[in-house]
Amino acid sequence: MIYIGIDVGGLSFKAGAVDEAGHILSKASCPSGVERGYGPMIRDMAELAFRVAKESGHSMDEVKSIGIGIPGIIDPGTGRVPFCNNLFWTDVPILDEMKKYTDIPVYVDNDATVAGLAESVAGVSAGVKNSVFVTLGTGIGGGVILNGRVFTGSHGVATEIGHVTTVDGGEPCNCGKRGCWERYASATALIREGRRLCERKPECALMKAVEGNTDAITAKHVFDLAKAGDPDCLELFDWYIHHLCMGLGNLVSLYDPEVFVLGGGVSHAGEFLLDAVRKELPNWVFFKSMPFARVELAKLTNDAGIIGAAMLGR
Amino acid sequence: MIYIGIDVGGLSFKAGAVDEAGHILSKASCPSGVERGYGPMIRDMAELAFRVAKESGHSMDEVKSIGIGIPGIIDPGTGRVPFCNNLFWTDVPILDEMKKYTDIPVYVDNDATVAGLAESVAGVSAGVKNSVFVTLGTGIGGGVILNGRVFTGSHGVATEIGHVTTVDGGEPCNCGKRGCWERYASATALIREGRRLCERKPECALMKAVEGNTDAITAKHVFDLAKAGDPDCLELFDWYIHHLCMGLGNLVSLYDPEVFVLGGGVSHAGEFLLDAVRKELPNWVFFKSMPFARVELAKLTNDAGIIGAAMLGR
Numbered sequence: 051m052i053y054i055g056i057d058v059g060g061l062s063f064k065a066g067a068v069d070e071a072g073h074i075l076s077k078a079s080c081p082s083g084v085e086r087g088y089g090p091m092i093r094d095m096a097e098l099a100f101r102v103a104k105e106s107g108h109s110m111d112e113v114k115s116i117g118i119g120i121p122g123i124i125d126p127g128t129g130r131v132p133f134c135n136n137l138f139w140t141d142v143p144i145l146d147e148m149k150k151y152t153d154i155p156v157y158v159d160n161d162a163t164v165a166g167l168a169e170s171v172a173g174v175s176a177g178v179k180n181s182v183f184v185t186l187g188t189g190i191g192g193g194v195i196l197n198g199r200v201f202t203g204s205h206g207v208a209t210e211i212g213h214v215t216t217v218d219g220g221e222p223c224n225c226g227k228r229g230c231w232e233r234y235a236s237a238t239a240l241i242r243e244g245r246r247l248c249e250r251k252p253e254c255a256l257m258k259a260v261e262g263n264t265d266a267i268t269a270k271h272v273f274d275l276a277k278a279g280d281p282d283c284l285e286l287f288d289w290y291i292h293h294l295c296m297g298l299g300n301l302v303s304l305y306d307p308e309v310f311v312l313g314g315g316v317s318h319a320g321e322f323l324l325d326a327v328r329k330e331l332p333n334w335v336f337f338k339s340m341p342f343a344r345v346e347l348a349k350l351t352n353d354a355g356i357i358g359a360a361m362l363g364r
Numbered sequence: 365m366i367y368i369g370i371d372v373g374g375l376s377f378k379a380g381a382v383d384e385a386g387h388i389l390s391k392a393s394c395p396s397g398v399e400r401g402y403g404p405m406i407r408d409m410a411e412l413a414f415r416v417a418k419e420s421g422h423s424m425d426e427v428k429s430i431g432i433g434i435p436g437i438i439d440p441g442t443g444r445v446p447f448c449n450n451l452f453w454t455d456v457p458i459l460d461e462m463k464k465y466t467d468i469p470v471y472v473d474n475d476a477t478v479a480g481l482a483e484s485v486a487g488v489s490a491g492v493k494n495s496v497f498v499t500l501g502t503g504i505g506g507g508v509i510l511n512g513r514v515f516t517g518s519h520g521v522a523t524e525i526g527h528v529t530t531v532d533g534g535e536p537c538n539c540g541k542r543g544c545w546e547r548y549a550s551a552t553a554l555i556r557e558g559r560r561l562c563e564r565k566p567e568c569a570l571m572k573a574v575e576g577n578t579d580a581i582t583a584k585h586v587f588d589l590a591k592a593g594d595p596d597c598l599e600l601f602d603w604y605i606h607h608l609c610m611g612l613g614n615l616v617s618l619y620d621p622e623v624f625v626l627g628g629g630v631s632h633a634g635e636f637l638l639d640a641v642r643k644e645l646p647n648w649v650f651f652k653s654m655p656f657a658r659v660e661l662a663k664l665t666n667d668a669g670i671i672g673a674a675m676l677g678r
Contacts, residue, residue, distance in 0.1 A: 123651070123654075125654065127655075132651070132653060132654060133653075179518065180517060180518045194618075196510065196515070197511075201510070202620070203494060203619060203620020203621065204493065204494045204620050204621055204622040204657070205620055205654055205655050205656060206620070206654075207616070207617070207620045207650065207651050207654055207656070208617070208618060208619055208620035210617040210618075210650045210651075211617065211618060213617050213650040214528070214614045214617050214618065215530055215610050215613065215614055215648070216529055216530065216532055217531070217532040218530055218531040218532075218534070218543075218548075218607070218610065220532070225650050226652070227613075227647075227648065227650075229532075234532075293532070296529050296532065299529065299541075300528045300529055300614070301618070302521070303521070303522070303524040303525065303527050303528050304508075304522060304524075304525060304528065304615070304618050304619070305517060305522055305618070306516070306517020306518050306519055306520070306521045306522035307517065307518055308518040333541075334529070334541065336521065336524045336527040336539050336541075337437070337446070337521050337524075338540070339446060339447075340437075340439065340446060340519055340520075340521055341441075341519050342519060342521070343518070
């Protein structure tokens with residue numbers, strides 16, 4: 051038996067046939083075509099599933115389930131996607147639509163959740179009962195695995211780890227609240243603070259690195275300059291690590307996982323980031339003498355979405 | 365078959381024989397005698413268990429398990445209590461000690477966890493899969509029930525909901541961090557702010573209520589004056605509700621439970637508190653259009669510790 055996983059993004063759908071151990075047997079992709087509305091998009095997902103099954107040398111009878119990872123949430127009560135900004139979806143009956151094309155069981159979950167599941171099956175947190183996958187990108191997403199299973203709470207919203215308030219009355223967030231963790235520990239936060247640095251100090255190394263174009267600042271610029279010892283970017287890096295570890299400490303207090311897996315664009319800073327987090331995190335843990343989660347970098351990167359979506363049905 | 369539950373406090377041990385449905389059949393208590401060290405204390409716990417079983421009309425053969433709720437945590441890896449301030453315990457091998465007196469399985473967990481379990485078996489969250497019990501007292505404790513079972517994480521520390529950082533760089537906490545939620549939403553926080561109010565405004569109604577003795581301020585004074593319409597205490601109450609709901613909103617983002625159960629001293633403010641929380645909480649929820657946890661007051665109060673401890677073995 052095999053499992054199909056579909057990684058749904060705003061630009062493309064990527065699908066794969068995956069075996070029991072989380073290995074990809076065949077892959078295919080197609081453009082999302084979000085302008086067409088959800089009907090044709092979901093039909094394409096089904097067709098992509100049929101295609102990767104065939105290309106892996108299996109008939110649809112040998113497919114145990116189809117899993118779909120979306121950049122949004124699904125209401126477990128209704129099987130509908132209440133909204134998904136990147137796909138321009140509002141209240142989409144994704145399970146009912148898929149039923150038009152196949153009788154195979156279909157599972158849908160959030161993309162960060164799915165990536166966390168992939169790491170816990172075939173990645174850096176394989177074999178671990180409790181782990182939290184933290185994607186540090188435009189925002190912060192979470193994939194929470196408790197007792198070896200995906201945890202999304204009673205209404206499917208328990209993955210919104212980026213919207214934990216850590217700074218009362220802090221930076222406004224597009225969720226309508228203020229001081230959400232992702233306003234301080236995402237790539238976007240680091241870029242915002244980089245721009246503020248350049249405004250405050252136009253002669254700084256960061257400004258030189260982007261040749262005066264602050265719109266070009268990326269998290270990588272800040273990390274690279276900090277690595278090279280630039281004092282301004284080192285200060286910014288320390289600020290970032292402070293906020294990142296404050297939020298991870300909160301997750302220790304609530305989930306107490308065995309492993310944190312750091313993924314997303316920011317995690318490309320690699321060992322430099324990892325060393326700093328491992329050094330700072332103990333300051334944010336309540337029981338100083340008790341063991342707590344180790345911190346690792348994600349391993350599966352690009353394929354995590356396909357593998358994790360496939361594993362939803364395992 | 366019956367279950368024994370023991371509620372361990374710094375002043376007394378309370379034990380009960382409890383049936384499958386969470387009803388107490390017999391009760392007994394004895395002083396804690398913390399000055400004697402853990403050996404005699406744990407012997408007394410075993411004797412109290414034997415006594416309540418007998419008084420309920422059951423032999424020890426009919427006792428399925430003994431559960432113990434402590435004001436601390438147990439390391440699930442070692443079966444030892446690393447520390448427990450109220451009992452003056454450090455690294456106590458509670459399971460090994462209990463084995464000296466009985467072969468019946470013994471389970472130990474945190475008192476807030478145990479109270480949450482009691483509510484989920486025989487109280488206001490009965491029949492609910494995911495619930496979070498929040499004790500608002502000297503600090504803030506949590507009893508987290510996920511998929512119908514006690515959740516304490518990989519190292520037994522996942523109940524420290526009071527030590528989630530909500531105010532970066534805020535009030536110092538005795539855990540060594542700053543800005544922990546319990547510095548803002550416990551009874552202690554309300555009392556501290558009441559004292560600050562009296563310093564700032566010595567002619568205020570709160571100062572009059574305690575006849576100038578600010579050491580006598582309790583959470584009840586603030587709630588009673590707010591209920592009566594005193595503008596200073598209403599402002600303080602709003603401040604308190606802001607922080608309480610910020611933290612509950614964080615728990616929605618991470619646990620997404622069906623029910624929050626409010627317990628502890630502050631919950632005696634009753635409907636006045638409940639109405640305010642129900643009105644404010646929606647502002648702290650990420651997905652405004654999705655259903656989220658309802659908020660209820662604890663029901664079992666004094667017996668929750670016995671019932672919940674007993675239910676650990678169910």
